[in-house]
Amino acid sequence: MIDMNRNTAFAIAGICGTAFLGYCVYFDRKRRNDPDFKKKLLETERKQWQTKSSGGNTTVMPDLRDVEAVQKFFLKEVQLGEELLASGDHEGGVEHLTNAVAVCGQPQQLLQVLQQTLPQPVFAMLLEKLPSISQRLATSPAMSSAVPKPEEPSSATITDVDDLE
Known part of the structure; x- marks a missing residue:
C-alpha cells in the first residue's frame, strides 16, 4: 500500500x-x-546604460527660488549621506553630501564641519565630486530658470555735454 x-x-x-x-x-x-519584444528589450537596456553612464545619479535638484524646497532637500540629502556613510557606502554618502553642499547657503562653513567630522579619504572624495555637482547644478532646469537673464542693451543715446550748456 x-x-x-x-x-x-x-x-x-x-x-x-x-x-x-x-x-x-x-x-x-x-x-x-x-x-514588440526586441523594442522593449533594447529600450530597457538603453535606460540601464544611461543610468550607469550618468553615474547612477538620479537626484532631482529643487527649484532654487523656493527656499522651503531647498531646505527640505538639504536636510534630506544630509540625512541620506550620513546614513549611507554609517552603513559603509562611502560613494553614495559622498554623493548625497555633495548635493547638500551644492545647495547650501554657506558652503564654506558646511565644508569645515564636514572636514572635522568625516575621515580624510571620504572628505577628499567629497572635494573631488564638488566640481561635477556644481556643473550639474548650473545646467539643471531649476538653476537656469533661477538665474536672471542679462538685460538687452537699451536704445538710449548719449547726448553731448556741450549741447546741455
Whole structure:
C-alpha cells in the first residue's frame, strides 16, 4: 500500500513538473515571438546604460527660488549621506553630501564641519565630486530658470555735454 502511494506521488510530481516546464517553454516562445519584444528589450537596456553612464545619479535638484524646497532637500540629502556613510557606502554618502553642499547657503562653513567630522579619504572624495555637482547644478532646469537673464542693451543715446550748456 505504501509503495503504491509513493509511486502515485512520484507520478503526480512528474506530471506537475512536466506541465510547469511546458508552461515555461510556451510562454517564453510566445514572449520572444512578440513583435514588440526586441523594442522593449533594447529600450530597457538603453535606460540601464544611461543610468550607469550618468553615474547612477538620479537626484532631482529643487527649484532654487523656493527656499522651503531647498531646505527640505538639504536636510534630506544630509540625512541620506550620513546614513549611507554609517552603513559603509562611502560613494553614495559622498554623493548625497555633495548635493547638500551644492545647495547650501554657506558652503564654506558646511565644508569645515564636514572636514572635522568625516575621515580624510571620504572628505577628499567629497572635494573631488564638488566640481561635477556644481556643473550639474548650473545646467539643471531649476538653476537656469533661477538665474536672471542679462538685460538687452537699451536704445538710449548719449547726448553731448556741450549741447546741455
